[in-house]
Amino acid sequence: MTTIIDGKAVAASIIGAIKGANAALRAQTGKKTGLAVIIVGDDPASHAYVGAKSRMAKECGFFSVQHTLPKETTQDQLAALVHKLNGDDGIHGILVQLPLPQHLDAETIIQSIRPEKDVDGLHVANAGKLATGDLKTGLISCTPAGAMVFVSRVHGRDLSGLNAVVIGRSNLFGKPMAQLLLNANATVTIAHSRTKDLSSICHNADILVAAVGRPEMVKAEWVKPGATVIDVGINRVAAPEKGENNTKLVGDVALAECAPVASVITPVPGGVGPMTIAMLMANSVIAAHRATSLKVPKRLSTLLLAE
Numbered sequence: 001m002t003t004i005i006d007g008k009a010v011a012a013s014i015i016g017a018i019k020g021a022n023a024a025l026r027a028q029t030g031k032k033t034g035l036a037v038i039i040v041g042d043d044p045a046s047h048a049y050v051g052a053k054s055r056m057a058k059e060c061g062f063f064s065v066q067h068t069l070p071k072e073t074t075q076d077q078l079a080a081l082v083h084k085l086n087g088d089d090g091i092h093g094i095l096v097q098l099p100l101p102q103h104l105d106a107e108t109i110i111q112s113i114r115p116e117k118d119v120d121g122l123h124v125a126n127a128g129k130l131a132t133g134d135l136k137t138g139l140i141s142c143t144p145a146g147a148m149v150f151v152s153r154v155h156g157r158d159l160s161g162l163n164a165v166v167i168g169r170s171n172l173f174g175k176p177m178a179q180l181l182l183n184a185n186a187t188v189t190i191a192h193s194r195t196k197d198l199s200s201i202c203h204n205a206d207i208l209v210a211a212v213g214r215p216e217m218v219k220a221e222w223v224k225p226g227a228t229v230i231d232v233g234i235n236r237v238a239a240p241e242k243g244e245n246n247t248k249l250v251g252d253v254a255l256a257e258c259a260p261v262a263s264v265i266t267p268v269p270g271g272v273g274p275m276t277i278a279m280l281m282a283n284s285v286i287a288a289h290r291a292t293s294l295k296v297p298k299r300l301s302t303l304l305l306a307e
Contacts, residue, residue, distance in 0.1 A: 041071035093119035093284035146275025159186035168211035210252035
């Protein structure tokens with residue numbers, strides 16, 4: 001029988017560990033984990049995401065600060081705020097909500113965040129540490145880290161002998177996900193839009209991770225019987241069954257037809273999505289422990305490969 005992973009339940013267990021770690025930090029140092037979130041402009045989706053992150057930070061007991069800037073904010077103004085937060089000892093994590101307005105250079109801003117405060121795991125220093133196998137001092141991009149928690153819970157920490165296929169090669173997800181799988185000793189293939197005979201490559205995967213942004217692209221015949229399927233796609237499509245002009249969220253995997261073939265599969269929504277915010281909170285509390293020279297609690301470090 002296929003197991004459909006409940007991402008909300010897994011995320012809740014992680015949040016429980018984070019709350020405990022933050023309480024221990026405060027008891028030993030008198031400080032809370034400090035997280036600063038920056039949002040520029042008035043994009044409704046971005047504000048919804050930021051609101052969810054800020055609420056979760058407060059639920060975890062963090063010192064949470066949100067900087068909401070007008071869309072006319074200049075590059076220099078945004079850079080100055082990041083510089084100020086870099087130097088604030090009470091802030092352990094800095095997150096700049098993407099996308100930024102088009103007149104701003106997002107990459108320059110992201111790379112200006114001090115790597116030890118880069119809780120999104122997007123700085124080249126953190127990407128480089130992941131690429132070289134240093135999981136003890138870097139911070140891992142949140143969505144791949146969350147997906148890897150699922151993989152580890154199913155297969156354990158050592159993936160020796162397993163074939164993994166990641167569909168998608170983005171810097172945000174595909175590449176770090178492949179690196180995490182490789183660091184766990186899986187044999188990894190990265191597939192993308194130029195890959196030939198994609199369905200056959202996917203059918204060889206014991207672990208199949210889809211992150212391409214194409215609704216329900218992965219069909220049942222692509223899935224190896226008994227495989228673990230991780231769906232990272234979030235696509236909004238028409239839902240006429242709900243009424244005119246209504247929509248619904250679907251993943252990159254055709255869940256209804258692939259679930260009977262797979263042994264484990266993540267749904268959309270409710271799979272990887274809830275893990276992203278949980279891993280952001282985890283990165284923040286890990287950064288706070290490192291900043292205060294405290295050892296990351298074992299429950300959290302084991303989960304996130306932080307030590």
